[in-house]
Amino acid sequence: xxxxxxxxxxxxxxxxxxxxxxxxxxxxxxxxxxxxxxxxxxxxxxxxxxxxxxxxxxxxxxxxxxxxxxxxxxxxxxxxxxxxxxxxxxxxxxxxxxxxxxxxxxxxxxxxxxxxxxxxxxxxxxxxxxxxxxxxxxxxxxxxxxxxxxxxxxxxxxxxxxxxxxxxxxxxxxxxxxxxxxxxxxxxxxxxxxxxxxxxxxxx
Numbered sequence: 001x002x003x004x005x006x007x008x009x010x011x012x013x014x015x016x017x018x019x020x021x022x023x024x025x026x027x028x029x030x031x032x033x034x035x036x037x038x039x040x041x042x043x044x045x046x047x048x049x050x051x052x053x054x055x056x057x058x059x060x061x062x063x064x065x066x067x068x069x070x071x072x073x074x075x076x077x078x079x080x081x082x083x084x085x086x087x088x089x090x091x092x093x094x095x096x097x098x099x100x101x102x103x104x105x106x107x108x109x110x111x112x113x114x115x116x117x118x119x120x121x122x123x124x125x126x127x128x129x130x131x132x133x134x135x136x137x138x139x140x141x142x143x144x145x146x147x148x149x150x151x152x153x154x155x156x157x158x159x160x161x162x163x164x165x166x167x168x169x170x171x172x173x174x175x176x177x178x179x180x181x182x183x184x185x186x187x188x189x190x191x192x193x194x195x196x197x198x199x200x201x202x203x204x
Contacts, residue, residue: 003064022051023106024179025135029172029195031055036101039125041090042108046072046083053080057102060095062088094121101130107137109154119155119163129200132168134160138175138190157194167199 026048035056040049043061045068052059061083063069073085088095091111095103103126110118126132139151161173172195178188 021180022048023135025191025193026104026106026133027051028179029133029193030102030104030131033102033131036130037099037127038102038104039095039100041103041105041122043072043085044068046075046085048104048106049083049085050076050080052102052104053082057082059083060086060100062086062090062095064089090122091118094118095125097121097124098127100125101127103130103132105132105134105160107135111154112152112159116155116159116163119160123160123163126198128198130198132160132194132196132198134194136192137188138192141188141190157192161194161196164196168196169199171195171197 030052035052036058038052038057038059040052040059040061043049043063044065046061049059049061049072059082061072062085063072064087066087069085069087076083076085091113094117103122105122123132134157136157139156142151157173161170164170172193175190175192178191
């Protein structure tokens with residue numbers, strides 16, 4: 001599920017894979033935050049990036065799928081100059097450290113690796129005073145092997161939480177009912193949500 005070919009084929013299997021709307025947890029957790037620099041991890045066809053940009057965020061939207069990014073760029077046209085689109089594999093290319101006021105990781109299947117370099121890099125990308133938001137499907141609702149997905153092979157919100165040190169404050173760590181219907185053909189009714197804030201730099 002982390003291979004570019006897999007995702008290109010999945011996006012290419014239909015004219016539009018997802019609804020184009022922002023994820024419900026993103027809206028609920030971020031609506032009151034002041035806009036700044038955001039990293040949209042696994043941006044897909046751009047629904048979250050468009051919503052963030054419309055609220056004044058400057059967004060770096062990354063995905064491994066060329067097909068998804070081409071669709072997002074075509075939809076954006078010239079209406080979203082505050083979104084930068086980039087094709088990237090986070091297991092190979094980490095984002096810049098300390099650069100983002102929001103790192104949003106929505107249903108992103110990041111594979112487990114020894115040393116946890118990729119999730120550590122995503123935590124490091126959050127600027128002082130910034131927010132980390134990780135959302136996943138409740139793994140108990142996902143049949144093992146569906147779409148090649150084996151839950152133990154991927155990082156869960158709890159794994160990100162376990163990597164946080166005392167410079168972070170966990171604001172939300174819970175499983176909740178989905179705010180919007182699941183994608184067609186799926187059976188996801190609950191979201192697992194982690195929201196944490198990195199301590200700001202204190203003046204000396």
